[in-house]
Amino acid sequence: MHILILTRHGQSEGNKRNEFTGWADLPLTEQGRDEAKSAGQRLKDAGYSNVSAAFSSVLQRAATTCDIILAELGQSSLCVTRNQALNERDYGDLTGLNKDQARQQFGEEQVHIWRRAYDTPPPGGESLKDTVARVLPYYVHNVMPTVLSSDTTLVAAHGNSLRALIMAIEGIASEDIPQVELATGEIYVYKLENSSKIIDKQILKP
Numbered sequence: 001m002h003i004l005i006l007t008r009h010g011q012s013e014g015n016k017r018n019e020f021t022g023w024a025d026l027p028l029t030e031q032g033r034d035e036a037k038s039a040g041q042r043l044k045d046a047g048y049s050n051v052s053a054a055f056s057s058v059l060q061r062a063a064t065t066c067d068i069i070l071a072e073l074g075q076s077s078l079c080v081t082r083n084q085a086l087n088e089r090d091y092g093d094l095t096g097l098n099k100d101q102a103r104q105q106f107g108e109e110q111v112h113i114w115r116r117a118y119d120t121p122p123p124g125g126e127s128l129k130d131t132v133a134r135v136l137p138y139y140v141h142n143v144m145p146t147v148l149s150s151d152t153t154l155v156a157a158h159g160n161s162l163r164a165l166i167m168a169i170e171g172i173a174s175e176d177i178p179q180v181e182l183a184t185g186e187i188y189v190y191k192l193e194n195s196s197k198i199i200d201k202q203i204l205k206p
Contacts, residue, residue, distance in 0.1 A: 006166070032061065043189075044073055187203070
């Protein structure tokens with residue numbers, strides 16, 4: 001049996017300001033650092049201290065979250081593989097814009113489509129479909145082989161890049177994935193067979 005842990009980063013400065021953050025490289029807030037510590041403690045309390053491999057995006061909010069979690073688990077010496085394939089969805093021209101201001105500027109319905117439709121990207125940015133096309137090959141060729149050769153693998157990433165992973169792992173249809181949401185600091189734990197079939201799934205809420 002192999003364990004795959006997916007966690008969304010703690011609150012970032014962009015989350016705090018209710019912005020479309022995307023690829024903007026913003027740090028965690030103090031609350032975000034506390035959320036990362038809490039995630040590590042929840043994993044420890046649930047018996048998942050023995051992480052043997054770890055991945056994160058190159059954006060500091062995910063990388064820092066990963067480092068804090070590993071520190072809480074007593075695994076600070078573990079080498080983390082960081083790759084931009086796990087970065088958040090690129091929001092293009094919306095990056096840095098307050099979401100309420102975006103609704104005023106473009107309309108509630110249009111912003112909802114950009115945020116929740118599977119294959120409609122914002123101007124200059126990525127749709128979730130584009131994000132899946134970026135994340136999935138990295139997962140198949142880099143993350144999954146590590147998962148199947150390790151006891152416990154941690155992936156710290158972002159709301160949309162994790163939704164892309166969850167979609168692949170659970171076989172969720174494109175029309176159903178908009179209903180999947182991860183709070184900052186939320187954790188999904190999968191127990192997998194050697195065939196990568198799911199044996200068990202836990203969600204550790206903040």
